[in-house]
Amino acid sequence: MDEKDKRLVMLAAILIPIVILVFLELAMAYVSFIVLVIIIIALYATKNANKKEIFLIFLPYFIFFIAYSGFLLPSIDIAKGQGTVLDDAWFEGLNWIRNNTEECSIVATYWDPGHLITGVARRAVIFDGASQSTLRTYVVPGNLSEDEIKDIAATDIYVAKTKFNTTLNEVVTEITTARIKDISTTLFTDNETQAIKILNRYRKDNCTMYYLVSGLTSVSDLIRISGWWSYFSTFDPVNKGTHYNYLVLTLSQMKPIVSENIVSYEYAISASQKFVLYEQNNTLRPYFQAQNQFQPVEKVFFFDNTGTPHLNITKNEAEVKGMLWVFPGKSALIYIPPQLENSLFTKLFLFNGMNLDGTPVKGFEYVNGWPSNSWFKEVRLYKVNFSNLTS
């Protein structure tokens, strides 16, 4: 073989495995490597390549393999598969807010979607991803008593200062709170008056305030991050805060028990723990199963076959406190721990603005929810009514 032929053979030896690598799935990449090894052995055995030349054939393949399999292909996969955080439901809702609310309106919610609300809906927010840790100083004319300050702050961590305000030309009391604790408390509290008092410190004269709750969405899943807003709400510098979490579980198994005319639905938490619902005569009995022990769960909320919602209080003395909130069709359920059962977020997001006794939550009027074409609204907007507070 002359020098020119040898160069061509070596070039082919380099290119053939590379071409095979490009045209095969990554999982089959080893095929191209086997081809390379066969070529190398053949060239070496026939004395058409020495050790140095073998290295020269192997190295370009090696570099190409790293560049292609370690960098380019994963990049293409990421670019094709990454998707968006913003979704159609949010986009629809944000555009609705932009087109249907006054320009000076404030949308109160957790900080996660702040930039979206200001960026797409162009409405003011209490905080956002760039101002999560900011404080709010509320100025009240006069030298207030400790009780009056506590009533206005409506939260247990605040700093109050009395001073002479040269602009107003009078003595004022400045009450400073952390926005994160304020909004977290509005989500966590079971007392809507407390929530409205907190929100009152963020009001703008002659402008409407809206309260937005969302869940089971990638933008701001207040169900998933309930551990954090409950932590910030219950936070104090000594004991820190406590995380309370909802648990979202999908149906893992459905079994008819024909002899007893019962259907059982299982929602696995782990290999040894699950929630089990027994359906009989259009009603549900909820249990928590650990190994072979069955413990009744205190409450279950579900929709019957006609779509009518029901709240069954199984046993007040039930060993497992809290509530199971079951999706229609029983495809999934949410376990609500007792500490979150009466939270404002639970009432506004899971009970459409109703208390567990069926009465409406005072001060929060449902305005709209998205996606508009689905019964389950991932994003829900309420109008805050301060009239009870002022009266």
Add this chain to the structure above:
Amino acid sequence: MDFQSFKKYWPALAILIIIILSIYVRTIDYRWPYLRNIDSYTFYRQMDEIVANGGVMPSFDNLMLAPDGAPRKVELFPYQYLGAYSYMFVHIFADIQLWQWLIYLPAILASLMAIPMYYIGKILYDRRAGVLAAFFVVFDISNISRTLGGDPDSDAIVLLFPLIVMAVFLFTYKYIGGEKKLNKKAILFSIITGILLGLWGHIWVGYWYVIWLITGMIILKFLIDYIRTKNLKQEWQNIKHIIYSYIIMIIIMSLILVPFFGLSKIANAFTGPIEFQDIKKDTSIMSGETTNFPNVYVSVAELQESGGIKDIILRTTTLQGPLLFISPFFLMIYALIYLLYSYYKKKQHLDTMMLLIIWFIGPLLATIIAVRFTVLFSAPMAIGSAIILTKLWRMARGEDEKFED
């Protein structure tokens, strides 16, 4: 083009192909009528306000911190102006909306990383290493997932700008090293580096890591040379021009930063890594004082601690099993071993070795504290991977005979 011309210009052609391929990959299959992420919209709104306000960002933000709103900080906002003005320019030729332009902007900026990275690789090793490093950095998986089309968060510029700063700094450093004096050109290059450092300080709050890289490299060089010569006077003669250049850079940077941020910004450049630890405290710190209020940053996913070295390695590659040993992280380790050995045997590649060590250890420590800093690894991994592969190539071609060459 004849073969001689190709030999001369092939890196330029390769970089151009890398840039085009990178833009294509980053914008592939974009199919949504909106931008990708939440933070994208803060930059979108600021750029939109610049466009709507005749090319100037309004000084007050009515929409944040309700009910009062907030005055905008007096800063240069280089990224926001770049986005707004590039849109106004593009809009002359194409009838597109701002959000549509912002599908392309991050992809373009991130792809441009190839240019400074090529020069860094070329300065630190050779042209082939530069081309490989350029490819590796633009297609690094941490980088790509943060700089996809339609995600005009600041990540693309935050990744691009330090590479520009480092490329210009290394050029200045090598120029002074070659001339062994601080002539007019050296002063000019130092001023340019200082200007870029100043602009960088306006772009990202974590700008201090580049200052630490530069400072660390100069200190390390001084120490290593001193240990070798044991002659302080001679060592000062060797390094004084670099120190003068460094002082010019810091002064120019300060002139750009101090009028906007005050002296604290300069102090922060050196204390940043220490203060950064405060983000994990339970209570928040306001104006340097601990408060009774909760610290929100404990809940921010990107600021959570990594799961140690193994977790960091797995975050930097998609390769699994035994292939992990040819992942960029390990290639960088091999490169460090090679550079250390080469310096030990032949007293060469000292600058490359020093820079790579600092560039590796800094992000490693930062990533252990918070996973979001994985992206800072991309540059040293790209350089390290490129150097070791180029080294092998040089050995295969007979350009280098021994490993230490």
